[in-house]
Amino acid sequence: MQVHALPGPWAPRHLVGFDLRRRPHLEADVLVIGGGVAGFCAALEAADAGREVLLLAKGSPEESNTAWAQGGIAAVLDPHEAQPNDTVDLHVRDTLAAGVGLCDEVVVRDLLADGARAIACLRRQGCNFDLDDQGAVALAREGGHAARRILHAQGDATGREIARALAQAVERHPGITTIPGAFAIDLLTEGGRVVGALYHRRDELIAALAGATVLATGGCGRVWRETTNPVVATGDGLAMAYRAGAAVADVEFMQFHPTTLYIAGGARLLITEAMRGEGAVLKNHQGERFMPGYHPQADLAPRDVVTRGIISEIRKSGFPHVWLDATHLGAEFLHHRFPTIVQACARFGIDPAKDWLPVHPSAHYHCGGVLTDAQGATTLPGLWAAGEVACTGLHGANRLASNSLLEGLIVGLRAGTAAAAAGGAPGRIRISADRPDPAPEDLDVQDLLRSVRSLMWRQVGIERTANELAMARRSLDFWAQHQARDAFRSPAGWELQNQLTVGALVATAALARTASVGTHTRTDSAGAVDPRHFSLVKP
Numbered sequence: 001m002q003v004h005a006l007p008g009p010w011a012p013r014h015l016v017g018f019d020l021r022r023r024p025h026l027e028a029d030v031l032v033i034g035g036g037v038a039g040f041c042a043a044l045e046a047a048d049a050g051r052e053v054l055l056l057a058k059g060s061p062e063e064s065n066t067a068w069a070q071g072g073i074a075a076v077l078d079p080h081e082a083q084p085n086d087t088v089d090l091h092v093r094d095t096l097a098a099g100v101g102l103c104d105e106v107v108v109r110d111l112l113a114d115g116a117r118a119i120a121c122l123r124r125q126g127c128n129f130d131l132d133d134q135g136a137v138a139l140a141r142e143g144g145h146a147a148r149r150i151l152h153a154q155g156d157a158t159g160r161e162i163a164r165a166l167a168q169a170v171e172r173h174p175g176i177t178t179i180p181g182a183f184a185i186d187l188l189t190e191g192g193r194v195v196g197a198l199y200h201r202r203d204e205l206i207a208a209l210a211g212a213t214v215l216a217t218g219g220c221g222r223v224w225r226e227t228t229n230p231v232v233a234t235g236d237g238l239a240m241a242y243r244a245g246a247a248v249a250d251v252e253f254m255q256f257h258p259t260t261l262y263i264a265g266g267a268r269l270l271i272t273e274a275m276r277g278e279g280a281v282l283k284n285h286q287g288e289r290f291m292p293g294y295h296p297q298a299d300l301a302p303r304d305v306v307t308r309g310i311i312s313e314i315r316k317s318g319f320p321h322v323w324l325d326a327t328h329l330g331a332e333f334l335h336h337r338f339p340t341i342v343q344a345c346a347r348f349g350i351d352p353a354k355d356w357l358p359v360h361p362s363a364h365y366h367c368g369g370v371l372t373d374a375q376g377a378t379t380l381p382g383l384w385a386a387g388e389v390a391c392t393g394l395h396g397a398n399r400l401a402s403n404s405l406l407e408g409l410i411v412g413l414r415a416g417t418a419a420a421a422a423g424g425a426p427g428r429i430r431i432s433a434d435r436p437d438p439a440p441e442d443l444d445v446q447d448l449l450r451s452v453r454s455l456m457w458r459q460v461g462i463e464r465t466a467n468e469l470a471m472a473r474r475s476l477d478f479w480a481q482h483q484a485r486d487a488f489r490s491p492a493g494w495e496l497q498n499q500l501t502v503g504a505l506v507a508t509a510a511l512a513r514t515a516s517v518g519t520h521t522r523t524d525s526a527g528a529v530d531p532r533h534f535s536l537v538k539p
């Protein structure tokens, strides 16, 4: 399915307008934008290949989707460590089933077969996974997986351990220079080739020039009002790549996680699916289990099915949430296996060993993104993308739980290798400029952002119709055209512009896909699911 370029205010705004001779700039062989699993792996791999790497990250290593990951990382390990009878073929089968026919099967086989090698790399970098009583790696089960194949760390703090180990490895590496607090504004292109990025740090605009650039900026959950994602997940990389002319794909597929803690005014803390994997069950306001009525895998059905089951129960009851009952798992087990969740719930006076948890779905993971191959190469020369910002075809219409850390790890490593091979000192670059007018001083960025996120939740959320999507597009166009059109001078304004762009991309692709599939539910569903893999948006 082809979705034509967004018209009007969405037209790619190339960042020309930058006279390098008068500005500070840095040079490296390889530029990596993003400090999560994908960016760290790309940087380490490129530096191990002897390249000089510059890594930019707007947030701290503790503030990324990677660091917040709970459940774990899915992989079929070498035969002596894997669960008996588990195979890569079974992992492939589960991934294809979750992706509802829209995965790229060649990519799925290729990436999942690389799982054991990639996990071994992670362990070599010092990442420690939990072990069972016999000292073997402990494997958990999550929704949609036919076997226990999820490695986890410190119970439910897998991402924190991965981020710690990789951040330390990056810090130790003499070939990598990390610039924290660096906000990448736009990719720099010359003659259609990406030659680096413009970034902002401490009130200064700086060009980072490189022979190869790896985009690893993560997801865009913050575009929706209800989300599990940290504040950095504003879709900057997706918007930047689109503006620079890269094709993006499958952007209508935002995965809504079924269970986030629902306390008015509180952060939407993820309640990991692994809790259901260990036996916790969803209940409605009559105290009855409802998932067996929606799917044979009941509480462990694929996420889109569980999310729709919850929405249906919420609609029937009129309450804003359903319940997750883990009380039968016992205090000792819950404290040991889910320490992060137990501690976070305690702040609200909730004890999962005694109380049912109020839960509700939230925007969680973006299955679509910048179109890449299985090595992370985008449609733009000089640019690779890896991790949540990218769309390799692994996830199709719905990601299988815990496949994303694995994808970020594998494609991050591969993109690092490819960028190292292609990188090298940037050639002579001449960039000329049109400087846009500054944004009006009286624009209340936070107020407009709240409106954007509410609109995305209401009209481009879990359930969609053509009418609502078209209304959403009109509002987003209006805001982009009249209020957020001009140049901002700070990250908050640039993030707002990026969120408007991502919102418009998602709404446009969702309008074009008229049939329900995977995470994309059209209550006015019409026609058949387009069997072609990608819904492409070409700028």
Ligand code: FAD
Pocket (backbone or CB within 6 Å): 033, 034, 035, 036, 037, 038, 039, 056, 057, 058, 059, 060, 061, 063, 064, 065, 066, 067, 068, 069, 070, 071, 072, 073, 074, 158, 159, 182, 183, 184, 185, 216, 217, 218, 219, 228, 229, 230, 232, 233, 236, 237, 270, 364, 365, 386, 387, 388, 389, 401, 402, 403, 404, 405, 406, 408
């Ligand atoms: P991130 O880890 O999000 O890193 C993005 C980096 O880019 C950050 O350093 C950020 O500061 C930087 N950045 C962004 N924009 C800019 C910019 N403009 N300029 C400079 N830097 C920028 N997946 C699993 O497989 N298993 C799980 O158990 C799991 N649990 C999850 C739990 C939660 C609460 C969440 C939110 C996600 C979870 N996921 C899980 C999904 C998974 O964590 C992410 O998909 C994955 O970590 C993404 O990694 P990444 O490297 O692509 O991006």
Ligand code: SIN
Pocket (backbone or CB within 6 Å): 069, 070, 071, 072, 271, 272, 273, 274, 365, 400, 401, 402, 403, 404
């Ligand atoms: C979870 O722990 O439920 C999240 C896992 C994931 O998003 O893959």
